[in-house]
Amino acid sequence: MKRRTLLSLGFVTVMASGAALAAPVQNNNITEDEVRAAQQAWGAALIQISQDYAKGGQAKAQATAEAVLNQAYGYKMGPVLFKPTLATGDTTFRTTHEGALAYFVGNNPNYGDDGFALKGWQGYEFNNAAVYINGDLALTMGHVTLTNKAGETTTVDKTWGFKKDDEGQLRIVLHHSSLPFVAN
Amino acid sequence: MKRRTLLSLGFVTVMASGAALAAPVQNNNITEDEVRAAQQAWGAALIQISQDYAKGGQAKAQATAEAVLNQAYGYKMGPVLFKPTLATGDTTFRTTHEGALAYFVGNNPNYGDDGFALKGWQGYEFNNAAVYINGDLALTMGHVTLTNKAGETTTVDKTWGFKKDDEGQLRIVLHHSSLPFVAN
Amino acid sequence: MKRRTLLSLGFVTVMASGAALAAPVQNNNITEDEVRAAQQAWGAALIQISQDYAKGGQAKAQATAEAVLNQAYGYKMGPVLFKPTLATGDTTFRTTHEGALAYFVGNNPNYGDDGFALKGWQGYEFNNAAVYINGDLALTMGHVTLTNKAGETTTVDKTWGFKKDDEGQLRIVLHHSSLPFVAN
Amino acid sequence: MKRRTLLSLGFVTVMASGAALAAPVQNNNITEDEVRAAQQAWGAALIQISQDYAKGGQAKAQATAEAVLNQAYGYKMGPVLFKPTLATGDTTFRTTHEGALAYFVGNNPNYGDDGFALKGWQGYEFNNAAVYINGDLALTMGHVTLTNKAGETTTVDKTWGFKKDDEGQLRIVLHHSSLPFVAN
Numbered sequence: 001m002k003r004r005t006l007l008s009l010g011f012v013t014v015m016a017s018g019a020a021l022a023a024p025v026q027n028n029n030i031t032e033d034e035v036r037a038a039q040q041a042w043g044a045a046l047i048q049i050s051q052d053y054a055k056g057g058q059a060k061a062q063a064t065a066e067a068v069l070n071q072a073y074g075y076k077m078g079p080v081l082f083k084p085t086l087a088t089g090d091t092t093f094r095t096t097h098e099g100a101l102a103y104f105v106g107n108n109p110n111y112g113d114d115g116f117a118l119k120g121w122q123g124y125e126f127n128n129a130a131v132y133i134n135g136d137l138a139l140t141m142g143h144v145t146l147t148n149k150a151g152e153t154t155t156v157d158k159t160w161g162f163k164k165d166d167e168g169q170l171r172i173v174l175h176h177s178s179l180p181f182v183a184n
Numbered sequence: 185m186k187r188r189t190l191l192s193l194g195f196v197t198v199m200a201s202g203a204a205l206a207a208p209v210q211n212n213n214i215t216e217d218e219v220r221a222a223q224q225a226w227g228a229a230l231i232q233i234s235q236d237y238a239k240g241g242q243a244k245a246q247a248t249a250e251a252v253l254n255q256a257y258g259y260k261m262g263p264v265l266f267k268p269t270l271a272t273g274d275t276t277f278r279t280t281h282e283g284a285l286a287y288f289v290g291n292n293p294n295y296g297d298d299g300f301a302l303k304g305w306q307g308y309e310f311n312n313a314a315v316y317i318n319g320d321l322a323l324t325m326g327h328v329t330l331t332n333k334a335g336e337t338t339t340v341d342k343t344w345g346f347k348k349d350d351e352g353q354l355r356i357v358l359h360h361s362s363l364p365f366v367a368n
Numbered sequence: 369m370k371r372r373t374l375l376s377l378g379f380v381t382v383m384a385s386g387a388a389l390a391a392p393v394q395n396n397n398i399t400e401d402e403v404r405a406a407q408q409a410w411g412a413a414l415i416q417i418s419q420d421y422a423k424g425g426q427a428k429a430q431a432t433a434e435a436v437l438n439q440a441y442g443y444k445m446g447p448v449l450f451k452p453t454l455a456t457g458d459t460t461f462r463t464t465h466e467g468a469l470a471y472f473v474g475n476n477p478n479y480g481d482d483g484f485a486l487k488g489w490q491g492y493e494f495n496n497a498a499v500y501i502n503g504d505l506a507l508t509m510g511h512v513t514l515t516n517k518a519g520e521t522t523t524v525d526k527t528w529g530f531k532k533d534d535e536g537q538l539r540i541v542l543h544h545s546s547l548p549f550v551a552n
Numbered sequence: 553m554k555r556r557t558l559l560s561l562g563f564v565t566v567m568a569s570g571a572a573l574a575a576p577v578q579n580n581n582i583t584e585d586e587v588r589a590a591q592q593a594w595g596a597a598l599i600q601i602s603q604d605y606a607k608g609g610q611a612k613a614q615a616t617a618e619a620v621l622n623q624a625y626g627y628k629m630g631p632v633l634f635k636p637t638l639a640t641g642d643t644t645f646r647t648t649h650e651g652a653l654a655y656f657v658g659n660n661p662n663y664g665d666d667g668f669a670l671k672g673w674q675g676y677e678f679n680n681a682a683v684y685i686n687g688d689l690a691l692t693m694g695h696v697t698l699t700n701k702a703g704e705t706t707t708v709d710k711t712w713g714f715k716k717d718d719e720g721q722l723r724i725v726l727h728h729s730s731l732p733f734v735a736n
Contacts, residue, residue, distance in 0.1 A: 023679075023680035023683055024463060024682050025684075026445070026541075026682070026685065027685040029582075029685060029686070030581075032579070077394070077534060078316075079314040079316075079394055080314075081323055081325035082325075083341050088364050088365040088366070092341055093341075129279055130277070130279045130578070131577040131578070132263075132577075133577065133578065134320070135319050136318070136686075137318045139345055139358050141265035143276070157277075159267065161316070161345075165534050166533050173323070173394075174316065174325070178267075178341065179362075179365060180272050180273075181362070181363065207499055208499070208647060209400055209501065210498070210499070210500045210501065210725075211501040212503070213397040213501060213503060216393055261578070261718060262578035263576040279576060311391075312391035314391050314393070314394070315391055316394045317394065317395040318504075319687055349718050350629060350717050350718045447684075448682075449684055449692075449693035449711065456732050460709055460732065461693060463681055497644075502688070502715065503687050505686045507633055507725070509634075509645060511644070525635050525644055525645075527711055527728040541691070542684065542691050542693070544711040544730070546731075547730075547733065548641075548644065549640040550640070551638075
């Protein structure tokens with residue numbers, strides 16, 4: 001190839017106009033801010049279910065919990081790795097939507113739950129020990145402290161995995177919650 | 185453009201030889217088999233530390249545990265989201281190599297651990313409730329059952345996150361282990 | 369903690385039943401097979417547009433091309449990095465659905481295209497030089513050879529980027545096609 | 553479970569101290585800034601090779617090109633999807649380190665290259681048409697304009713794929729460069 005030929009092809013006009021416009025950027029990754037917002041939303045949703053239970057009883061709490069599960073969790077995308085705080089025995093893992101709903105609002109004979117979200121929660125705080133971000137997936141681990149209407153607090157060890165879906169919505173695909181270890 | 189020009193460029197020879205060779209494929213993703221192997225390796229490593237403790241005492245156990253942490257965990261890549269089974273209080277989360285080593289073999293005044301890996305473990309079994317694979321990261325949740333030399337078993341609820349690094353080695357970047365919930 | 373307490377918690381029954389069931393696996397990654405199928409589908413779609421043009425004229429070709437773009441490309445998810453073979457000047461890059469449609473079937477005064485897919489294509493073959501798989505994204509580079517109804521072939525240098533979306537469908541998010549370099 | 557038990561476990565002290573410390577965040581994702589810096593570094597490296605060739609001849613240019621390939625490209629991680637601007641025929645794709653080095657500095661009887669980086673490049677400018685970020689991989693497409701010592705410019709259509717490795721270094725794993733299409 002002769003350099004002359006190669007060099008005759010420059011698009012000076014294109015370059016000038018191209019430089020004036022910012023290139024569109026498609027970024028599928030999760031940000032730290034999105035993770036914190038999703039953690040906050042989880043707490044707000046739990047409190048909402050508690051309040052709806054107080055106001056509207058089981059039916060209203062159950063409707064809200066359904067909406068929360070569809071919005072905040074990834075059950076529509078497949079199994080969710082969910083080990084709720086108080087689940088045990090052969091219903092320890094709630095990989096299905098049904099199992100998760102039973103945990104939050106009870107009322108399902110297939111599970112022994114009395115409804116974790118019905119316990120009058122009013123306050124919520126999370127304290128991350130560390131955050132790990134990998135593409136469209138983020139992992140958090142830390143303490144979560146819930147406050148009930150009597151002002152009593154419960155702190156649990158909690159791990160979350162959030163997946164950012166095609167609509168940019170974060171969905172919980174992993175949730176391991178456990179009471180702190182107590183030596184006998 | 186005239187079609188004549190476009191069509192005159194075919195590389196029939198190239199195509200023929202190209203078809204004969206399989207294209208190299210670089211695949212950075214984790215496979216299910218790799219995940220199961222890494223779970224198995226974790227159990228084998230725990231038993232190895234126990235055996236080395238029995239044979240060589242604290243020093244030998246500690247050396248093995250160091251090697252295991254460098255091999256199986258991702259502390260060289262950054263903080264690890266590690267909540268060990270029996271950790272609690274202000275040392276609940278072991279995001280550093282030092283904290284993890286203390287948990288497995290004790291002997292560190294900054295932590296109150298008596299050394300989880302020194303408890304004479306001899307058997308290991310995992311039963312996944314679900315597996316979630318996302319790029320070079322895989323998450324597992326399930327029961328892990330350990331057997332000691334007396335044949336007694338301990339089952340824990342365990343979540344792992346494995347990251348496949350540039351060398352193709354899986355490293356634990358997330359590990360949440362908890363004793364099953366017991367209702368009072 | 370006394371070991372006695374720890375060891376009394378084993379769920380032998382759970383373990384036995386758990387071992388009998390395969391854990392559900394959610395895997396978001398692209399496989400090599402899916403990539404090859406998507407390459408094949410691209411060629412089939414191009415030929416389909418050509419055939420529909422022969423049978424039903426511009427309107428039918430345009431309807432098919434619309435369907436192909438919605439199915440095979442990722443324009444609904446954001447900008448697509450598309451440099452078609454014969455695009456040049458200030459319409460070199462077709463990051464929008466409109467620009468891509470104009471390239472394939474012409475008939476758009478904003479672009480000078482005469483419709484690449486209307487050229488009577490009847491055969492299609494790809495020969496990958498290498499494939500790169502990274503999570504839900506796969507990249508391929510190689511030669512693609514098209515055959516027209518006269519049996520003449522055109523070979524281009526082609527790079528594709530395929531993104532697997534939440535429905536498991538592969539979408540082209542990158543497509544750089546160029547005629548082979550010819551020394552003067 | 554009695555709520556009394558659950559609520560007695562709060563770690564008020566832990567929470568207070570935890571809130572005072574920012575959680576460490578491990579983020580493996582590529583940022584837009586890193587992508588632009590890597591594009592800039594590619595141009596600077598090309599000019600460096602040209603300058604080293606002028607000052608130190610083939611040997612010096614080759615040593616610099618080796619260093620550039622090891623630093624800026626991902627050949628140590630596997631095959632690179634590289635279609636250089638002026639490569640053609642059965643050496644169109646340079647998936648190996650050897651092929652890439654031959655392209656940049658020539659002097660390899662297995663390839664017909666006269667050394668693209670030896671052409672006295674002095675200036676460099678890129679204008680992205682779009683950027684696509686997916687985890688630790690980023691794709692860019694746009695025009696790149698090179699200026700030689702005579703002040704003449706060459707503009708090419710260029711696609712890059714950058715992979716962020718475990719050390720946080722961006723490596724080119726995809727590079728498709730082509731001269732603009734010219735209608736006959």
